[in-house]
Amino acid sequence: xxxxxxxxxxxxxxxxxxxxxxxxxxxxxxxxxxxxxxxxxxxxxxxxxxxxxxxxxxxxxxxxxxxxxxxxxxxxxxxxxxxxxxxxxxxxxxxxxxxxxxxxxxxxxxxxxxxxxxxxxxxxxxxxxxxxxxxxxxxxxxxxxxxxxxxxxxxxxxxxxxxxxxxxxxxxxxxxxxxxxxxxxxxxxxxxxxxxxxxxxxxxxxxxxxxxxxxxxxxxxxxx
Amino acid sequence: xxxxxxxxxxxxxxxxxxxxxxxxxxxxxxxxxxxxxxxxxxxxxxxxxxxxxxxxxxxxxxxxxxxxxxxxxxxxxxxxxxxxxxxxxxxxxxxxxxxxxxxxxxxxxxxxxxxxxxxxxxxxxxxxxxxxxxxxxxxxxxxxxxxxxxxxxxxxxxxxxxxxxxxxxxxxxxxxxxxxxxxxxxxxxxxxxxxxxxxxxxxxxxxxxxxxxxxxxxxxxxxxxxxxxxxxxxxxxxxxxxxxxxxxxxxxxxxxxxxxxxxxxxxxxxxxxxxxxxxxxxxxxxxxxxxxxxxxxxxxxxxxxxxxxxxxxxxxxxxxxxxxxxxxxxxxxxxxxxxxxxxxxxxxxxxxxxxxxxxxxxxxxxxxxxxxxxxxxxxxxxxxxxxxxxxxxxxxxxxxxxxxxxxxxxxxxxxxxxxxxxxxxxxxxxxxxxxxxxxxxxxxxxxxxxxxxxxxxxxxxxxxxxxxxxxxxxxxxxxxxxxxxxxxxxxxxxxxxxxxxxxxxxxxxx
Numbered sequence: 001x002x003x004x005x006x007x008x009x010x011x012x013x014x015x016x017x018x019x020x021x022x023x024x025x026x027x028x029x030x031x032x033x034x035x036x037x038x039x040x041x042x043x044x045x046x047x048x049x050x051x052x053x054x055x056x057x058x059x060x061x062x063x064x065x066x067x068x069x070x071x072x073x074x075x076x077x078x079x080x081x082x083x084x085x086x087x088x089x090x091x092x093x094x095x096x097x098x099x100x101x102x103x104x105x106x107x108x109x110x111x112x113x114x115x116x117x118x119x120x121x122x123x124x125x126x127x128x129x130x131x132x133x134x135x136x137x138x139x140x141x142x143x144x145x146x147x148x149x150x151x152x153x154x155x156x157x158x159x160x161x162x163x164x165x166x167x168x169x170x171x172x173x174x175x176x177x178x179x180x181x182x183x184x185x186x187x188x189x190x191x192x193x194x195x196x197x198x199x200x201x202x203x204x205x206x207x208x209x210x211x212x213x214x215x216x217x218x219x220x221x222x223x224x
Numbered sequence: 225x226x227x228x229x230x231x232x233x234x235x236x237x238x239x240x241x242x243x244x245x246x247x248x249x250x251x252x253x254x255x256x257x258x259x260x261x262x263x264x265x266x267x268x269x270x271x272x273x274x275x276x277x278x279x280x281x282x283x284x285x286x287x288x289x290x291x292x293x294x295x296x297x298x299x300x301x302x303x304x305x306x307x308x309x310x311x312x313x314x315x316x317x318x319x320x321x322x323x324x325x326x327x328x329x330x331x332x333x334x335x336x337x338x339x340x341x342x343x344x345x346x347x348x349x350x351x352x353x354x355x356x357x358x359x360x361x362x363x364x365x366x367x368x369x370x371x372x373x374x375x376x377x378x379x380x381x382x383x384x385x386x387x388x389x390x391x392x393x394x395x396x397x398x399x400x401x402x403x404x405x406x407x408x409x410x411x412x413x414x415x416x417x418x419x420x421x422x423x424x425x426x427x428x429x430x431x432x433x434x435x436x437x438x439x440x441x442x443x444x445x446x447x448x449x450x451x452x453x454x455x456x457x458x459x460x461x462x463x464x465x466x467x468x469x470x471x472x473x474x475x476x477x478x479x480x481x482x483x484x485x486x487x488x489x490x491x492x493x494x495x496x497x498x499x500x501x502x503x504x505x506x507x508x509x510x511x512x513x514x515x516x517x518x519x520x521x522x523x524x525x526x527x528x529x530x531x532x533x534x535x536x537x538x539x540x541x542x543x544x545x546x547x548x549x550x551x552x553x554x555x556x557x558x559x560x561x562x563x564x565x566x567x568x569x570x571x572x573x574x575x576x577x578x579x580x581x582x583x584x585x586x587x588x589x590x591x592x593x594x595x596x597x598x599x600x601x602x603x604x605x606x607x608x609x610x611x612x613x614x615x616x617x618x619x620x621x622x623x624x625x626x627x628x629x630x631x632x633x634x635x636x637x638x639x640x641x642x643x644x645x646x647x648x649x650x651x652x653x654x655x656x657x658x659x660x661x662x663x664x665x666x667x668x669x670x671x672x673x674x675x676x677x678x679x680x681x682x683x684x685x686x687x688x689x690x691x692x693x694x695x696x697x698x699x700x701x702x703x704x705x706x707x708x709x710x711x712x713x714x715x716x717x718x719x720x721x722x723x724x725x726x727x728x729x730x731x732x733x734x
Contacts, residue, residue, distance in 0.1 A: 102533040104526070155568060181569050184596060185603045188534060188665075189610050191573045198572055216523035 001116065002044055005029040006036040006062070007051040007078065012101075016049065019105040020112075033057035040066050045073050047116055049108065050095075052079040060093045067094040074115040076108065106218035107172045114166065114175070129164040132224040134203065134211055136164055145203060155180075156199050163212065163222035172219035196220055238431045242423035250416040257408045264404060268397040269375075273362045276377040279307045280360070280390040284379045287329065287388065297338055300329065304340040307390075324393040326374070328352060330386045341391070344369075352376070352389055365391065372398055433463045437470055449478040491653055494535060498528040538664045542652055545671030552594040552675060556700055559630050560585040560623055562595060566602040567621070570610070578616045579609070585623035589630045590700040593676055598697075601672045604665040605634045605693060612691070613638035629678070630699040635692040640684035649682045669695060 003020055007013040008031045017029045028045070030036050033054045040048065048066075052059035063075055077091075077098035091098065096118075097111050129136040133146045141157050143150040152160065158180050163171065173192040177183050196212065204210040212222050233239055286303045290296050304327035326341025326348060339345055347368040357363055357378045364373040374391040381388060436453055443451040452474060453467040502525045509521035544550060563585045574581040609619045613636035622633045641649055648654040650670040655663035670680040678697035685692050 100537070102537075104530075177569075181565070183565075183569065183599050183603070185600050186534060186538070187603060187607060188538075189573060189607050191570055191610075194573045194576050195569075216520075216527075218526075 001046045002026040004045040004048040008055050023109055033062040040071050041069055047073050047112055048075045050075055063094040076111055106170055110170050110172050113169045131164050131167045150202050159199055168223045170215050170219050170221045238427040241427050245423050246420040249419050257412055265401050272394045276362050276390055276392055277360050280377050280379045283388050287381055301340055323395050326391045328389040498532050502528045542664050542667045550675045554592040554594050556590055557593050557595050558588040559591050560588045562598055570606045580618045582620040589623055589625045591630045591697050592700055597672045601669050604669050608665050609636055625699050629696045632695040637690040640691045
């Protein structure tokens with residue numbers, strides 16, 4: 001997987017490059033929109049990370065130009081702009097997801113992976129999800145672990161479904177709120193942890209191997 | 225008083241105002257006095273004129289009816305003598321005030337003219353000789369050797385019969401008018417001087433009070449917020465009101481400055497402790513050989529950094545909201561539905577703390593709101609309860625419509641707000657001593673309510689104790705309800721909103 005990182009702040013560019021390379025991506029990094037355009041039109045990148053405040057062009061304009069030239073790779077916008085309206089604008093102008101600074105690298109990774117997964121289509125809509133001995137029936141909205149049915153609420157099922165769809169990938173608290181509850185809020189209490197804790201009590205209590213794990217300071221991952 | 229007035233006094237507003245008002249007062253009162261004097265003088269002259277005309281007519285009648293014989297001169301002389309005595313006035317010891325009357329008849333050239341009056345009559349006769357006068361209209365006639373002019377009237381006796389002159393020097397009236405003028409002048413001068421003095425003193429004491437305000441303001445400028453305008457209670461006039469308003473303003477400023485000081489202290493404190501522990505954790509992680517411990521310490525450092533960044537970003541959000549920089553995308557929304565969604569998220573956290581959460585939001589209440597912000601508002605309200613209502617508390621969130629407003633009421637039976645915090649609950653960084661939050665949640669609540677044209681209030685329930693926060697938002701009139709109320713607001717969401725579509729179309733396997 002090859003990524004393009006466009007970010008003028010060299011500290012952020014450097015640690016993104018290191019972290020993304022560490023995570024197994026090939027990374028091209030540049031500081032200016034002009035360079036970025038030259039690199040991007042080659043069409044070799046699977047996803048792009050673009051900062052909105054670039055020295056020579058507005059990041060939104062860059063995305064617009066790339067889209068006009070047929071570059072279809074998903075874009076994760078990085079922004080110091082906080083106004084919600086600008087975030088919305090970013091998505092309308094061709095961005096696929098956004099993060100405002102300060103952000104966690106884990107959040108960048110998690111969102112990039114979600115974007116990459118989304119951009120590889122051609123797979124039929126799943127009706128069943130399976131991770132180790134956990135099985136979810138999306139039609140009947142039932143979950144089984146090791147053959148036993150789990151008594152889950154609708155909400156718990158949605159949460160488990162989201163974790164399963166991202167099995168093996170870390171999801172952050174913000175992503176959980178965003179995708180399961182459809183809310184963009186930054187709770188300062190541990191509400192998400194409470195939900196995860198309850199879910200874990202039902203999913204992992206009787207099992208030998210716990211599936212849902214907490215990644216300290218980052219989020220959660222469901223994996224075998 | 226005036227000895228203390230220095231040169232700078234002449235540059236004061238009190239002096240200028242007093243001078244101006246006195247000049248206007250002096251001019252107008254002088255005009256009134258002059259008018260009065262003129263009126264009196266006119267009346268006096270009219271009186272003597274009518275006497276002159278009347279008397280000359282009488283003398284004419286006498287002259288015409290008396291046969292022109294040897295007794296004619298004596299009879300006419302007697303009558304004239306009587307007439308002149310009618311207006312005689314001794315002057316009460318003032319010789320200059322003595323009235324003088326003369327009678328003079330020119331007859332045929334053969335007869336000698338008749339004269340009744342002062343014996344030294346040559347200057348008068350000379351003046352009469354030069355006089356141009358028509359009948360019955362009195363004129364002034366200056367006479368050499370006499371201080372005052374005579375008022376003279378002439379009557380023709382008939383063709384070839386000669387003419388009668390009757391003259392009056394009305395010294396008594398003139399003296400009276402002179403005295404009147406003198407007293408008027410004296411009174412006017414006293415009035416003007418007195419008025420000026422009163423104006424200067426009054427204005428000075430008034431303006432001194434303004435100087436006191438200036439003084440108070442000047443000492444504020446040097447950083448002392450405790451200074452106040454004294455004597456802000458005496459007469460309830462404009463300046464007292466100004467002083468009082470000024471003092472109230474200072475109270476408020478000083479309160480908010482104190483608030484600002486404590487809040488910047490507490491922000492510094494809030495940030496200092498995570499910074500310190502981040503530093504400590506990282507140092508420890510760097511020096512330890514234990515890899516597990518090192519990871520643990522770094523994870524803790526990240527958590528503290530998250531807390532720091534939370535303070536910064538939330539504070540920016542609130543600042544933006546308070547500055548009115550939120551650009552809302554309002555859409556008709558059912559607040560009851562939004563509340564249910566947020567409650568769904570928070571309910572487990574409440575039961576975790578053994579708090580009972582009661583929701584009374586059965587009836588849909590439509591309002592034109594930006595759902596993203598209202599969701600955050602509701603989440604802040606609930607987080608507030610989670611933090612402060614206390615273990616085992618009962619929390620109720622109610623939604624109802626009242627007077628065209630949607631009211632969201634959150635109350636609990638917890639300890640309530642610390643009394644000193646009640647007035648500042650919605651201010652940024654306002655928080656109780658024991659609070660672990662950063663004091664931004666309620667500030668955001670109010671800012672969002674304001675941005676939607678609503679308001680937020682807070683009070684302690686006393687009794688039975690506990691806190692109550694009420695958020696009011698303008699409700700939509702009925703009839704604006706969406707076509708299918710059962711549909712989730714998420715489904716109504718227009719395209720391109722902040723929440724990216726989640727098309728999980730890949731199969732996930734282990």
